[in-house]
Amino acid sequence: MKKFLLISTMLGAAAFSMPAAAETLRIGLATAQSGGLAGYDSPVVEGFHIAVDEINTAGGIGGNVMIELIEKDVRSDAAQTSIAAQELVDEGVSVLILPCDADPALAAIGIVSSAEIPAISTCASSPTLPMIGGEYMFANFPGDNVQATVSASWAYEQGHTSAYIVYSPDTQYTTMPLYFSEVFEKLGGTILGQDTHSIGQQDFSAIATRIAALSPQPDVIMTSSYEPDFPSMLKALRAAGVTSQVIGSDGIDSPTTFSLGDVGEGVVFTTAGHATEGSPLAAFNAKYEQITGNPSETVFNAVGYDLVKVLEAAVIAAGGSTDPKELRDAIANLENVQGATSLITYKGTDGMPVREVTLIRVKDGARELVGQPSPDASLIPAPRMQ
Numbered sequence: 001m002k003k004f005l006l007i008s009t010m011l012g013a014a015a016f017s018m019p020a021a022a023e024t025l026r027i028g029l030a031t032a033q034s035g036g037l038a039g040y041d042s043p044v045v046e047g048f049h050i051a052v053d054e055i056n057t058a059g060g061i062g063g064n065v066m067i068e069l070i071e072k073d074v075r076s077d078a079a080q081t082s083i084a085a086q087e088l089v090d091e092g093v094s095v096l097i098l099p100c101d102a103d104p105a106l107a108a109i110g111i112v113s114s115a116e117i118p119a120i121s122t123c124a125s126s127p128t129l130p131m132i133g134g135e136y137m138f139a140n141f142p143g144d145n146v147q148a149t150v151s152a153s154w155a156y157e158q159g160h161t162s163a164y165i166v167y168s169p170d171t172q173y174t175t176m177p178l179y180f181s182e183v184f185e186k187l188g189g190t191i192l193g194q195d196t197h198s199i200g201q202q203d204f205s206a207i208a209t210r211i212a213a214l215s216p217q218p219d220v221i222m223t224s225s226y227e228p229d230f231p232s233m234l235k236a237l238r239a240a241g242v243t244s245q246v247i248g249s250d251g252i253d254s255p256t257t258f259s260l261g262d263v264g265e266g267v268v269f270t271t272a273g274h275a276t277e278g279s280p281l282a283a284f285n286a287k288y289e290q291i292t293g294n295p296s297e298t299v300f301n302a303v304g305y306d307l308v309k310v311l312e313a314a315v316i317a318a319g320g321s322t323d324p325k326e327l328r329d330a331i332a333n334l335e336n337v338q339g340a341t342s343l344i345t346y347k348g349t350d351g352m353p354v355r356e357v358t359l360i361r362v363k364d365g366a367r368e369l370v371g372q373p374s375p376d377a378s379l380i381p382a383p384r385m386q
Contacts, residue, residue, distance in 0.1 A: 027097060029070070030096060030098055040122070094322045101121075124141065126143070126173055131351075135332075148270075159219075179381045180222045183381065203232075205236050205239075248269035314330040
């Protein structure tokens with residue numbers, strides 16, 4: 001177990017011995033520490049712990065509100081997420097943290113709405129999450145429709161005029177290419193075709209063969225598939241002779257993507273940030289390495305840190321209150337909260353934060369910053385159920 005997890009446990013225990021006058025913010029984490037989503041939730045929770053330890057060591061939020069964590073592994077299962085959320089509500093938490101995917105997070109809708117407790121997904125990016133989840137449901141990541149607008153605009157600006165999309169109807173997240181298609185066509189591009197696949201599909205040869213048979217091949221292939229699907233798909237495409245520019249999304253912001261060698265070279269994807277010299281993210285990465293003894297390999301560590309900074313700002317905005325309804329209203333009105341990745345704003349939104357989108361290219365097995373453009377608001381598609 002990493003040493004900062006031990007520190008959090010000790011600090012959590014210490015919260016019980018604080019003077020009675022002090023407030024305690026009880027946060028319930030119903031996240032996937034095992035199963036298919038663990039590769040995303042686990043690094044988010046690492047960054048979450050770092051921020052909590054930092055705040056508690058300094059005396060708490062605003063100097064007097066300590067943070068206590070109650071954690072449950074939902075095993076990447078929607079039903080288990082619902083069970084864990086109810087257990088955490090019964091234990092008196094003021095805020096719920098839900099998994100990094102809209103589908104299991106939405107399994108807790110009834111519990112969140114009934115208890116009137118604010119709930120934030122660790123890194124789900126579907127704009128339908130707060131739309132379906134109601135006024136107590138929030139996201140913590142750039143929306144799929146915003147990411148797709150950034151990647152489609154970049155592709156068109158590069159002179160790419162034709163595209164092919166590959167998505168899965170199994171989850172809201174993997175339908176991001178439908179937003180990409182909408183923006184790309186609005187800009188003047190042509191969608192040559194589309195394919196669907198199942199989550200966990202092993203063989204992508206049929207899809208790769210269909211794309212390879214197109215003459216000419218599409219300039220761009222866009223997918224929001226993630227591990228283990230994305231590496232399998234990319235290998236099948238290159239093996240079939242498809243040379244198109246591949247564009248992905250934040251789900252492939254992982255060490256695996258950068259270890260694919262020549263197959264992964266040139267892949268471009270959207271994510272939540274990039275550590276430039278002197279940036280808050282660079283400072284966070286240095287802090288992460290100092291605490292854990294290892295370099296951060298994914299932006300999801302910083303995304304977890306950001307989530308705590310949002311909660312800290314909400315408590316301060318609520319005058320130090322840990323009342324769930326007051327925290328909900330405070331979160332909904334936050335502006336320009338400084339996170340490790342970017343400034344974060346909820347005011348004027350429907351629960352999807354306004355935050356920076358970064359384009360990264362895989363180059364020589366490392367990250368190359370392509371840009372951090374602000375998308376044209378008129379191009380951003382409206383959230384929709386897929």
